[in-house]
Amino acid sequence: MPADYLPTDQVTVLADPGPFGFNPARTALLLIDMQRDFVEPGGFGETLGNDVSLLQAVIPPLRQVLAATRAAGMTVIHTREGHRPDLADCPPAKLNRGSPTMGIGDVGPRGRILIRGEYGHGIVDELAPLPGEVVIDKPGKGSFYATDLHQLLQTAGITSLVVTGATTEVCVHTTVREANDRGYECLVLADCVGSYFPEFQQAGLAMITAQGGIFGWVAPSAAYLDALSAVSPATASAATDGERS
Amino acid sequence: MAPLPGEVLIDKPGKGAFYATQLDLVLRTKSITHIVLTGITTDVCVHTTMREANDRGYECLILSDCTGATELGNHTAALRMVTMQGGVFGCVATSEAVLAATTTGDHHAG
Numbered sequence: 001m002p003a004d005y006l007p008t009d010q011v012t013v014l015a016d017p018g019p020f021g022f023n024p025a026r027t028a029l030l031l032i033d034m035q036r037d038f039v040e041p042g043g044f045g046e047t048l049g050n051d052v053s054l055l056q057a058v059i060p061p062l063r064q065v066l067a068a069t070r071a072a073g074m075t076v077i078h079t080r081e082g083h084r085p086d087l088a089d090c091p092p093a094k095l096n097r098g099s100p101t102m103g104i105g106d107v108g109p110r111g112r113i114l115i116r117g118e119y120g121h122g123i124v125d126e127l128a129p130l131p132g133e134v135v136i137d138k139p140g141k142g143s144f145y146a147t148d149l150h151q152l153l154q155t156a157g158i159t160s161l162v163v164t165g166a167t168t169e170v171c172v173h174t175t176v177r178e179a180n181d182r183g184y185e186c187l188v189l190a191d192c193v194g195s196y197f198p199e200f201q202q203a204g205l206a207m208i209t210a211q212g213g214i215f216g217w218v219a220p221s222a223a224y225l226d227a228l229s230a231v232s233p234a235t236a237s238a239a240t241d242g243e244r245s
Numbered sequence: 246m247a248p249l250p251g252e253v254l255i256d257k258p259g260k261g262a263f264y265a266t267q268l269d270l271v272l273r274t275k276s277i278t279h280i281v282l283t284g285i286t287t288d289v290c291v292h293t294t295m296r297e298a299n300d301r302g303y304e305c306l307i308l309s310d311c312t313g314a315t316e317l318g319n320h321t322a323a324l325r326m327v328t329m330q331g332g333v334f335g336c337v338a339t340s341e342a343v344l345a346a347t348t349t350g351d352h353h354a355g
Binding site (some may be wrong): 140146203 | 289
């Protein structure tokens with residue numbers, strides 16, 4: 001949906017450990033690694049024995065958040081974890097990890113695993129990037145290392161991030177830590193981040209808000225949608241449409 | 246714990262020891278490929294540094310009894326996060342295992 005209204009009022013989300021205030025014109029929604037291979041049944045993630053239903057559960061609330069954020073005219077950024085086909089950007093320390101039977105670059109159920117351009121490397125259809133939305137291809141867990149994310153955010157005048165995606169304790173957490181060190185204010189939406197392991201979902205969120213919010217804030221997506229609709233009423237209907245479509 | 250003359254001291258503005266510091270440059274200049282992590286706190290600065298090191302291609306070992314956190318739950322969760330999925334961030338061992346390996350020269354222990 002094309003944005004015709006970009007609220008610049010300060011928006012306040014009821015969050016933990018306290019209110020999270022942000023200016024929509026200086027805030028980006030980050031969708032981390034919602035790729036077919038991690039999220040979809042029959043993909044690489046499930047092949048390794050993981051319960052992908054825990055990541056599937058993220059899609060409906062995240063669709064609402066995505067639709068409302070687009071309706072508000074805010075910046076939307078997607079990331080994908082993956083490597084060049086020749087693995088020139090995959091350190092041995094990463095390549096030699098994980099399952100001995102199926103690793104990075106091997107042929108998996110959705111194409112070569114974690115290789116850019118393969119079907120499984122793509123973002124799930126429900127959250128597909130629109131033309132003009134930035135897609136960051138990252139070789140690591142963090143979205144900042146060896147990418148131009150920081151430069152893009154600086155150029156766009158972004159100071160705050162609303163963070164969503166997978167998985168909570170790995171790529172989401174690493175990215176939030178990087179963002180925090182770089183001076184960005186981060187709000188993590190609890191029901192829009194997912195982990196294969198419920199224990200780590202909980203521990204990951206708790207680590208963010210520990211010690212008065214050492215890495216940022218955590219809130220349910222409903223609190224974010226409520227806050228956004230207060231300054232941009234169009235976002236409320238967009239969120240509802242996003243849920244249905 | 247006081248640094249000896251000649252030991253590198255990195256002043257860092259954030260939680261991670263790599264961001265906005267010369268750590269990566271120093272390590273690569275010394276051809277360092279493996280890092281043994283100790284210090285505080287397990288879930289905040291140690292974990293952020295380990296994640297940065299992992300993305301940069303270093304092999305990491307964190308010592309469970311040489312790290313600590315303000316909450317025991319965050320300490321244990323942080324250690325468990327390291328070893329899941331075949332060691333997504335590296336390996337965990339005790340200082341005893343490292344000391345045993347260093348004294349016997351068995352570099353595969355731990």
